[in-house]
Amino acid sequence: MHETAIVSGLMKILTEQAALHGVARIARVNLKVGRLRGVDPRQLRACFELFAEETLADGAELVIDEVAVRGRCRACGHDFAVPRYRFECPECKGQDIAVLSGQELYIDSFEAAAAEPAGPDERRH
Numbered sequence: 001m002h003e004t005a006i007v008s009g010l011m012k013i014l015t016e017q018a019a020l021h022g023v024a025r026i027a028r029v030n031l032k033v034g035r036l037r038g039v040d041p042r043q044l045r046a047c048f049e050l051f052a053e054e055t056l057a058d059g060a061e062l063v064i065d066e067v068a069v070r071g072r073c074r075a076c077g078h079d080f081a082v083p084r085y086r087f088e089c090p091e092c093k094g095q096d097i098a099v100l101s102g103q104e105l106y107i108d109s110f111e112a113a114a115a116e117p118a119g120p121d122e123r124r125h
C-alpha cells in the first residue's frame, strides 16, 4: 500500500530528527502533501496512528496540509491552478506546463510534547 511506504519513511525521519533535537515525545506532526501525490489523507492518518504506536510519536496528531496543484505555461508564462490533472494553459491552450506545486511530500515541522514535570506543578491548574 502506497500510504504504508510513505508513513514508514516519515517515521524514520521523525525518529532521526527527534533524536537530533533531544525530543523524547512528539505531540504533533505538520505534513505537506501535494495533491499530485494521490495520497488519501484519511488513510495516511490511520496508517500513521498504527505505525506510531509505542514509538515516540504514539498518540501524536498528524496534521496534513494539502498543497494545490499549480502550473506555469512554458509558452506564455501564465501561472494557473491546475484543475483535475488538466495540464492545459487556460490562456493560450498550450500543453507544455511546468509544475510549480502539488508534488510536495515532506514534514514541514513537528512539535515536541511538553515534558512531564518531576513533581506537582501548580501552574498546570
Ligand SMILES: [Zn+2]
Residues within 6 Å of the ligand: 073, 074, 075, 076, 077, 078, 089, 090, 091, 092, 093, 094
Ligand atoms: Zn499559455
